[in-house]
Amino acid sequence: MNAQYIDSNAALNKFCTQLEHSSWLAIDSEFIREKTYYPELALIQIANNDHIACIDPYKIDQFSALIELFNNPDIVKIFHSPSQDLELFAHFFSAVPQNIFDTQLAASLLGIGNQIGYADLVNKLCNVQLDKKHTRTDWSRRPLSESELDYALDDVRYLGDIYQQLTQRLIETQRLEWLKADFAALSDINHYQIQWSSLWQKVKGNQKIKGRDLHYADQLCQWREKRAQHKNLPKRWIIKDEDIIDIARLNPQKIEDFKAIRTLKEGFINHQGKQIINLFKQADEIAEEEWPKHEKFKTLSVNQQTKADCLMAICKKLATQNDMAQATLTSKKDIDQLVLGKTSKLNEGWRFEMAGDTCNKFLRGELNIHIDKEGILQLI
Known part of the structure; x- marks a missing residue:
């Protein structure tokens, strides 16, 4: 098939018309986010049985035809480990493709490596060794070379074949149904929205603080997130994780107090110090029962x-x-949670069918285990 480079609204509309009767679409994207909060979409690669193309988002401002394809539930959208791509689409298009098939997840369910990379999967299933010479390409640069575009197209060129091989194996092993819930979750746009109340859980060092200090850190995390969004800058450029912990512990009452934290720059203190002091004063008005708390992990008894x-x-x-x-x-x-009678993935979906039911029977005394003469574990 001849590769296309789509760089106009008219060309995109024509290309989408060519794809509208597809049974599947292989999709990937290239993006830049080193210097921004929001990932910058730099390239979209799409292929089906007959067509393959790179779409240049810098030259296009009307994506309705593409979004319509994304939303078509009758077309399978094939990705490999798509979480970052889907987060990007959720922001850029305010939509997430429907009817997704994740080749990495499917491969793991078939025992083809745990979280196997795309290049390794292509090599294993298609017997093709992908070139890795453009892994550090600046995809926002124009023009992209023919070699770079061909490299980008490789990310979708083999997905259709992989999808068909994996689907056949899933049918043969009666595991295709197992993946439906996981794949459906990938298409839920709410999955890619910010969980404001749990931002503090992603901050390095949060386990070192509790009580009011953790409450301040929580408020500071939300302040940082909003500021990073507004300025479209990486969160670490606004304030680093370790500084969030130190400021929360310090609870500064005046600008001079910030100087006790040697990693804070004078410019930050002068421009943001007053805001943070006021932020903590407002935080003091929030009832203690609404403060964040660490989940208590119960230590297992010997039994x-x-x-x-x-x-x-x-x-x-x-x-x-x-x-x-x-x-x-x-x-x-997950196993500890099951023993403690708490929510565990082993009680959900295909994991329950494969192992969770057996584990629960063991815990209820309905099943025993022993080691036979060959040293092999047996379930009885």
Whole structure:
């Protein structure tokens, strides 16, 4: 198929017309975000069985035809590990493609590596070694060379073949239905909205503080996020994580107090110090029951830890039987949560079908385990 370079509204509309009867579309994007809060969309790559193209978003200002394709539930949208692409589309188009198929997630469910990279998956399933010479390309630069565009197109060139191979294997192993809930969640635009009340949980060092200090850090995180959005600058350029923790602990009452934190620049103190002091004063008016709190992780008793160890062994056996990495199936946290009777992914969807039901039977005493003469774990 001949590659196209789409750099006008008319060309995009024509291209979208060519794609509207597709059964699937392979999609990828290139973006820049080193110096901005919002990722800057620099290129969109799309392919189907007959067409492949790079779309230049700098030359186009009417994307309604493309968004209509994205929203068409009858067309499968194939991505590889799409979270960043979907976050970008949610911001840029105020829409997220519907009917998504994630090749990385599908591959992990089939035991083809845990979170396998795209190049490795292409090599494994298509026997093609992708060129990596343009991994550091500035995709916002124009014009892009023919070699760079061809490199970008490789990101969608093989997705259709991979999708068809993975789908066939999923059908053969009766696992296609397992992925529907996970894929549906990817198309939920709310998944890509900011969770304001939990921003503090992503701040490095938040476990070191609690109470009023954590409350101040929470307010400072929200202030930073809004300022970063307004100025379209990386959050770390507004204020670093470690400075958030230090300022929250300090609870400055006057500008001079900020100087106790040696990593704060004088310009920041002079321009933002008063705002932060006022921010903390306003925070003092919020009732303590509304302050953020760390989730209390209960330490497992000796008996509970023994149960958790047994569940880990059970999950490892079941993952191996299903040609899957144990890490794809479960984690230590999920097993501990199950033992404690709390919410666990092992009680959801395909994980419950593969292992969660068995684990619950063991916890209820309806199933036992033992090691046979060959040293193999058996479920009885």
